[in-house]
Amino acid sequence: MAFKSGFVAVVGRPNAGKSTLVNALVGRKVAIVTPKPQTTRNRIHGIVHSEEGQIVLIDTPGLLAPRTALERQMTDEIAQALEGIDLLCLVVDATAEFGPGDQHALERVRQVRCPQFLLLNKIDLIEKQKLLPLIERYSQVYSFAEIIPISALTGDGLDRLRQKLLEYLPEGPPYFPPDQVSDAPERFLAAEIIREKAMQATRQEVPHALAVLVDRYEEGEKLVRIYATIYVERDGQKGILIGKGGQMLKRIGTLAREELEWLLGRKVFLELYVKVQPNWRDRPEIVRQLDWRRQLERLS
Numbered sequence: 282m283a284f285k286s287g288f289v290a291v292v293g294r295p296n297a298g299k300s301t302l303v304n305a306l307v308g309r310k311v312a313i314v315t316p317k318p319q320t321t322r323n324r325i326h327g328i329v330h331s332e333e334g335q336i337v338l339i340d341t342p343g344l345l346a347p348r349t350a351l352e353r354q355m356t357d358e359i360a361q362a363l364e365g366i367d368l369l370c371l372v373v374d375a376t377a378e379f380g381p382g383d384q385h386a387l388e389r390v391r392q393v394r395c396p397q398f399l400l401l402n403k404i405d406l407i408e409k410q411k412l413l414p415l416i417e418r419y420s421q422v423y424s425f426a427e428i429i430p431i432s433a434l435t436g437d438g439l440d441r442l443r444q445k446l447l448e449y450l451p452e453g454p455p456y457f458p459p460d461q462v463s464d465a466p467e468r469f470l471a472a473e474i475i476r477e478k479a480m481q482a483t484r485q486e487v488p489h490a491l492a493v494l495v496d497r498y499e500e501g502e503k504l505v506r507i508y509a510t511i512y513v514e515r516d517g518q519k520g521i522l523i524g525k526g527g528q529m530l531k532r533i534g535t536l537a538r539e540e541l542e543w544l545l546g547r548k549v550f551l552e553l554y555v556k557v558q559p560n561w562r563d564r565p566e567i568v569r570q571l572d573w574r575r576q577l578e579r580l581s
């Protein structure tokens with residue numbers, strides 16, 4: 282059989298499980314995951330290699346009506362991810378009732394011209410008989426090429442999904458070399474892992490007020506030195522992040538370092554700073570700095 286290859290956008294509402302799915306199919310962590318909505322802020326390619334073909338998944342931020350400069354950038358990221366794709370996967374949280382957010386998501390994908398799959402995710406959490414009404418509901422309002430129940434967490438249904446993706450992709454040569462799993466540089470992965478640990482360690486409005494920028498990334502053969510700043514919007518948030526006697530920041534740093542050592546396969550020296558940048562989410566000039574593609578252009 283001829284080799285298949287192509288780009289598959291993974292879209293859906295915040296918290297549907299898009300990044301979990303991309304990581305599971307790639308077989309490595311390329312995107313961060315937290316229980317909080319609006320974790321992903323940039324589109325990232327996660328590359329799935331096999332003998333039959335190469336699936337380039339594009340993880341995207343959750344679909345929503347943008348209110349801040351950050352959310353507008355996230356919406357732009359989705360629009361760019363949808364350009365020139367071969368396939369689209371709409372990921373839906375099957376444990377949630379169909380609501381206005383799902384209607385909005387359908388209207389968004391309706392504008393895209395390519396075959397579309399509906400992935401009913403988190404089926405590990407629901408009774409099988411609840412699936413059928415959901416499938417019927419979606420079938421009535423939209424014509425999907427395939428509707429596939431999955432659990433990105435347990436892996437249920439993912440073999441079938443992989444097969445179906447390859448089936449629909451066009452014939453073509455691979456876009457990425459066999460050892461590449463993501464298009465994002467390690468420097469960005471480092472910032473994201475730090476943000477993931479900080480998001481997981483904090484509550485309420487703090488996780489969403491966090492941004493991480495790597496100030497220096499020095500690669501040695503055995504050791505990577507990373508100096509990064511975590512931005513928050515208010516003094517109170519800075520206090521929470523640093524914690525009593527610096528305990529919180531230390532814990533975040535340790536967790537991030539351990540995971541980065543595992544992901545990069547090298548020792549990591551990590552130094553974290555915390556700075557207040559009032560209302561950065563409403564400030565386009567700061568939001569732009571969080572776009573790693575633009576950062577790369579600036580560095581080169």
Ligand SMILES: Nc1nc2c(ncn2[C@@H]2O[C@H](COP(=O)(O)OP(=O)(O)OP(=O)(O)O)[C@@H](O)[C@H]2O)c(=O)[nH]1
Pocket residue numbers: 293294295296297298299300301302313314315316317318319320321322341342343344402403404405406431432433434435
């Ligand atoms: N039980 C269960 N939980 C899941 C599954 N898939 C994802 N989750 C959980 O759902 C939460 C959100 O997962 P993410 O992968 O970050 O979701 P996302 O769609 O990328 O979210 P945003 O980036 O915020 O748009 C996390 O707590 C995941 O562990 C699943 O199949 N089953």
Ligand SMILES: [Mg+2]
Pocket residue numbers: 299300301312313314320321341342
């Ligand atoms: Mg995500």
